[in-house]
Amino acid sequence: QVQLVESGGGLVQPGGSLRLSCAAARSISRFNAMGWYRQVPGKQRELVARFPSSGGTDYADSVKGRFTISRDSAKNTMYLQMNSLKPEDTAVYYCNAYWVQRNFWGQGTQVTVSA
Numbered sequence: 042q043v044q045l046v047e048s049g050g051g052l053v054q055p056g057g058s059l060r061l062s063c064a065a066a067r068s069i070s071r072f073n074a075m076g077w078y079r080q081v082p083g084k085q086r087e088l089v090a091r092f093p094s095s096g097g098t099d100y101a102d103s104v105k106g107r108f109t110i111s112r113d114s115a116k117n118t119m120y121l122q123m124n125s126l127k128p129e130d131t132a133v134y135y136c137n138a139y140w141v142q143r144n145f146w147g148q149g150t151q152v153t154v155s156a
Contacts, residue, residue: 043067043145045136050150053126057154061121063136063147069117074139077110077121079132079152086135090121094139103129126154 044066053059061077069075076091076099090100090110098110107126112119119136131154136147 043072043138043140045138045145045147047134047136047147047150050134050152052153052155054156055126055128055154057126058122058124059126059152061123061134061136061150061152063119063121065117065119065138067117068114069112069119069138070114072138072140074137075112075119076137077119078135078137079130080135080149081132089134091137092119123152126152128154130154 046064047061049059049061051059073094074092077089078086079089080086088101089104090108093099107124109122131152133149133151135149138145
């Protein structure tokens with residue numbers, strides 16, 4: 042079992058910034074892949090950014106140039122730096138880890154972008 046705990050969400054004005062954190066209860070170096078997803082009511086969960094198993098990083102087109110995914114293996118933590126936030130970024134953001142052929146999810150953190 043993998044426990045993932047997100048933090049850092051909140052209310053921010055358009056154009057503002059937030060940094061999300063995802064703390065894992067085990068070494069993140071063991072995970073095949075990790076990433077951030079988001080979901081709004083009535084819509085499917087969508088990829089925001091990830092470290093794929095093939096290496097490098099992937100970003101949704103809608104966040105390229107504004108969001109940056111990173112990780113600190115020593116702290117077993119993954120981050121999502123979100124800049125130039127827009128109202129359409131409002132969603133619940135989830136941390137994901139893929140390991141031993143299973144997907145693990147955090148509980149989610151709400152991000153609201155509003156004036």
